[in-house]
Amino acid sequence: MDAPIASLYLISVGALAMCSFQAALLARSSSYVRACWVFAVICFTFALFQYANLRQQLAPDLAAAIAAHKWVNLFSLLLVPQIWYLIAALDDRKRAFFLSYFVAGVTLFLVADNFVSPFGYRFASLAAEAPCKLPWGEQAFLLAGETTPAYTVNRLLSLGAALYAAAFCIRVRRERARFSNRVVWLSVALIVVTTAMGGATDAGRLQLPYLSGFGFLCLAASYLLLVRREAARSMTEKIRISAALEREVESHKLSSLRFEHALTNDALTRLPNRAGALEKLHAMFIQSESNLTRMAVLLLDLDRLAIINGTRGYEAGNQLLVEVAQRLRQDCSKGGLVARLGSARFVVGIAGHKTVAGIEREVEEILAAVKPPFSVPGTVLNMTFSAGVAVYPDHAASAEDLLASAALALHQARDAGPGNLRVFHPSLQQTLSERIGLENELKGALEKEQFVLHYQPQICAASGRVVCMEALIRWHHPSLGLVMPDKFIPLAEATGAIAAIGSWVIDAACRQLASWRENGFIDIRVAVNLSAQQLLLSDLGDTVQAALQRAGLQGADLELEITESVLMQDPQRSIERLEALRRLGVRLSIDDFGTGYSSLGYLKLLPVHAFKLDRSFVRDIGKSAKDLEICATAVGLARNLGLEIVAEGVEDASQAAQLRKLGCHLLQGYYFARPLAVYAATDFLANERRVA
Template identity: 85%
Template sequence: MDTPIASLYLISVGALAMCAFQAALLARSSSYVRACWTFAVICLTFALFQLSNVRQLAAPDLAVAVTAHKWVNFFSLLLIPQIWYLLASLDARKWSFRLAYAVGCVTAWLLFENFVAPYGYRFSVLTVDVPGELWWGERAFLLAGETTPAYAINRLLSLGAAVYAAIFCIRARSERVRFSNRLVWLSVVLIIVTTALGGATDAGMLQLPFLSGFGFLFLAASYLLLVRREATQRLTDKIRISAALEREMESHKRASLRFEHALSNDALTRLPNRVGALDLLHRMFVKSESNLTRMGVLLLDLDRLAIINGTRGYEAGNQLLVEVAQRLRDHCGKRMLVARLGSARFVVGIAGHKTWAGIESEVEGILSAAKAPFSIPGTVLNMTFSAGVAVYPDHASSAEDLLASAGLALHQARDAGPGNLRVFHPSLQQSLNERIGLETELKEALEKEQFVLHYQPQVCAATERVVCMEALIRWHHPTLGLVMPDKFIPLAEATGAIAAIGSWVIDAACRQMSNWRENGFTDLRVAVNLSAQQLLVSDLGEAVQSALQRAGLQGGDLELEITESVLMQDPQRSIERLEALRALGVRLSIDDFGTGYSSLGYLKLLPVHAFKLDRSFVRDIGRSAKDLEICATAVGLARNLGLELVAEGVEDAMQAAQLRKLGCHLLQGYYFARPLAAYAATDFLANGRKVA
């Protein structure tokens, strides 16, 4: 076995064994697991085929050569169904596996013939039975003779496998790397050529050993290269997909963090929202509970934000909210919780104080910091806050209950009017229930015609003749009786019903004024109070003009009263709306003058005809020199500005005389008449007083 040809065969045996090992390894990472294992078996079978060839070529006599030849036949027969099965595994069609099994059955018969025939299944008679000389001079046992029908059948099966492989390669060409396909084609051609040479040797036409094993070795290398490239690509794809999944997971994690942040934080002000506030309040509560300290919750509601949104636009309203948030954040710092609960409502959590006095001091500081005017593009706004306070452990035993208690206090503060502060009290729950019931009934009151107007006269100070009747709304509640406006007007403003109610008041007052005109009271006008929403939000001009036209009145027959605090909320917008109303001929007056902190420079810009001196200055005019001086100053101011001055709250003759002496133009109060129903006001005009 130390001849060159034997050494070459033995080398191929080792190479084929290594190919079998490589195919088995690739089976674990390749998508063609069955094909790889089948290929490993084929490689081992070819290795044994090559080893049997060595034994035949180096046989010392004919008997040993025939025995080795039968083993050559045995392994060559095994290769045919294995190759068919490999092709079926790659093709993955049901009929291809059935065909491979049929080839296996035929091969089983051929194997039987191989061991029962004297010379194997190839030859019936040997024509060459001695060692021959190869063309390069080496001697080897090469058997030749007359072939059997079984041999022809095996050749047909081999040819069928070659054709099947060619068809499969053509179909798979578009799915394979071009270089790898060329190698496979070349390998198939080599196997066909070497198999044909083997047939020529069997027929005695050539003196060559079987070379098909070497052709398959080239195919094995090509196939392993193809599979290895495919496995490498799969590994690369796996790494790429893993990296992409890792990036996606990281992106999803960041998105989740952003989502969680969005769930617990307000996008506009960048403060915690209700969800975040509750979580932080709960932590503060636990800490206060363990430290045996008090914890306060302050709820702040920015009054009349809807008016700013309606008159200045939502961008201005948002800018205002951002400035409020920044102001609270700057004042409270990290020692307190600042959050926005929604719309115009903010919450401040105050902790670490042993007494109520400490919390009260903090609340006063917060309200003071938020009180200054706010500058937004185009104007300066004087805003007020309604506030509610609740304290642990006095008012609640949990963070949620503490926030709810502060909310009840805030409701009471809003009912009292803009800019009020209330501290929680257990009785507030009952008051809130009553308020909720009243809100529900208020929405139906206009439809059920439960509102009525009462009228209070304004008289000329010099002649005591009635020159104006101020319309004052009342609610005839079915169970509560006559409800005064201070009880339900704040509810109407809070629920948005004030615009409809205000329009009804103007219309009803104009109708009554028309009736008085028909009754002969020609030199008389009617006055109506306006709310902030009516002045700054609703289409007031259209409502006033329509009411006047329906009643057949002129603009001068109607006077509109606006409180000073309403005008100061948005001075520039107020001036614009007042000028539009004055263009209709309507008289305008400032109600409750002296309570809104307006400057004289601002007052002279207002297009009004009169202002009403607040009753708080008139009440003690006979007992307080200071109030008397204030009234005198107001009269002088009105005279200098060319405005009428109306003194309200006149309750006795002494007050009337002093105001008349000071030069006040008009007087109004219980001294002359209480607010009267429409029929009583008509009788008053007809019988009680002269009409100017």
């Protein structure tokens, strides 16, 4: 073992084993995982090949040398399919692995032949039986002799592997791949040379040990160097990508925060909106529970904001809302809540009080803060607020219920008139429960066909004939009976069901008119009331047109009634929507005229055909000179604007006579008929025709 050749072989065995270990480690971080593992196996096989060569050369006798030579043959045979597989792992073509499997199959036969043959698969006979002397003086068993056909087959497979490797290297060099390195090319050339020298040794033309293992050692070192460099580049790229991703995540977080802020805050007043208010109320609720304190919700509704928008413009209205928000924010206690829930509605959360008296004092302070006049461009406004209060734990057990209870109290305050304050009390709880129950049942009422239409006739004041049947929706509730629209229409608007219900009403009214036309009632039309949300729907025109087409009607056969206060909320937008409906030929009228606030300038621009005089003016027309004068003024206004006027709420002959005398065009009320079910309305029309 002191011979130089033995030391070199042992060093190569250790180096190749180390290369195998390094290749296995690099497989974790390299993008060429399979190739690195195969290369690790090849390095280990070459290490065994070198060790078997050492055992052969230092064998004590020929028999031991032949036995060691068979192991040399085994490892050299195994290297050929492994090299094929390595190149296939680096290649991206599907047939590459198929060729490596074929080579592996041939190698199995050669391995079997190697251990069956007396001298191994290489030699049919040996040319020398004694150890030979190497050029530098050492003695070693180097076998040579007549080669076998199996040896030729293996040489061809090795040559094929060399050609395959060369072709692959040329291709990747053209593609400027990272493994097309000069060191790799030199190592491959060295392996080819040392392998050829091994063939010369087998034939007896040279007396040298097998040196291909040393040639591969150079290739292994250069390959691992390149893979390590590739891994370093990959790690650097991963670090760069990771840093970029972290920056992107931070940017996304900031964008999400901005988006969440926009979702939970009001753009005009910079206060939380409904979603933000509920989040804050939940936090305040939890804190009140843990501290055993009371909390309250104060809802404030700015009275007559629509009037300010109509007379002073929306800029003044917005400025007013901003000033209200500032006053509430300044007066609110630290940690409290101030939010804007809707157009003119604000919510103030009050917390940290042990007694109701403390809450009452803070409510009074808040109301006092918003009582002084507000300065807007060009004027000073004295505004009033309707307010509702609910207290935890007296009135609700959750943040949502507390807000709902305050809303009920606010509704009661608004019913009492502008500037009133109401506190939730237990009697409203039943109303709250009924509301929740109705909301849940309302969702399926349309699918269950629980809605019906009743019809109230409009009579021509001059001829006494029916000219229009107004469709009035009713909810045929399975347990409550017939529910009036004032009970469920606000719920439908709040839950978003009004669009579907409104579409059904228009369609059902058109179908009923078509049925009456088939029965000979050809001189009448139908009228349908539109809710505030319906007028704002972008597809209202399509809904109306589709209903008319399905029923085979013309636009003039349908009249749509819009509440005056709805029109005045956004006159310009209302004009645009009404113009689109009028282009369909649909008749348009203003309902409840005189109960809200109308700008006569806008009234002149509204593309309507008629307006309905509210029943509150008709009711006392025979008793109040003021009401009579109002009706006369309304009739004169309609005549001057070229509009029809409909008087609703006519309950006796005296009212009808006075309205005819004033020149009112159409009359409607209990004096002529109450709202009638379809069959009763049909009978009413039939009776009128018989009388005529």
